[in-house]
Amino acid sequence: MFISLSTFTVANDTHELVKEAFRNRPRLVEEAPGFLRLEVLSPEDNPREIWLKTYWTDEESFKTWYKSHHYHDSHHGIPKGTKLVPGSVSVRYFRLVGE
Ligand code: HEM
Numbered sequence: 285m286f287i288s289l290s291t292f293t294v295a296n297d298t299h300e301l302v303k304e305a306f307r308n309r310p311r312l313v314e315e316a317p318g319f320l321r322l323e324v325l326s327p328e329d330n331p332r333e334i335w336l337k338t339y340w341t342d343e344e345s346f347k348t349w350y351k352s353h354h355y356h357d358s359h360h361g362i363p364k365g366t367k368l369v370p371g372s373v374s375v376r377y378f379r380l381v382g383e
Pocket residue numbers: 288290291292302303305306308309310311312313314322336338357358359360361362363366368373374375
């Protein structure tokens with residue numbers, strides 16, 4: 285299994301709208317080969333921060349989706365005016381060690 289963790293921090297007051305967009309997300313990623321599941325988290329100590337965990341069968345599947353137009357289509361609903369804290373976007377990759 286391959287896990288990608290994307291984190292970013294919304295700089296302005298659209299963070300609740302961004303969360304709403306995640307609740308109503310287009311669910312296109314479900315069609316991507318190798319996609320297993322998605323979790324959207326926000327830490328209690330900073331509600332403007334968003335953590336996106338996607339689970340994939342393998343790294344290649346994630347990278348193919350990340351480079352595809354489906355990735356861009358999945359982001360059409362980002363609320364207008366959303367600004368990110370500069371330098372806050374990070375993508376890190378994980379292997380599952382145990383459960
Ligand atoms: C950094 C790498 C990122 C990855 C890997 C990623 C991944 C994803 C995935 C898997 C979905 C669900 C798509 C679907 O349902 O088809 C999604 C949706 C979404 N993402 Fe991202 N994302 C990233 C960056 C961002 C950033 C920087 C923002 C800034 C606000 C953002 C905002 C959203 C929003 C609001 C949605 C809900 C769907 C929509 O609005 O159309 N994402 N993202």
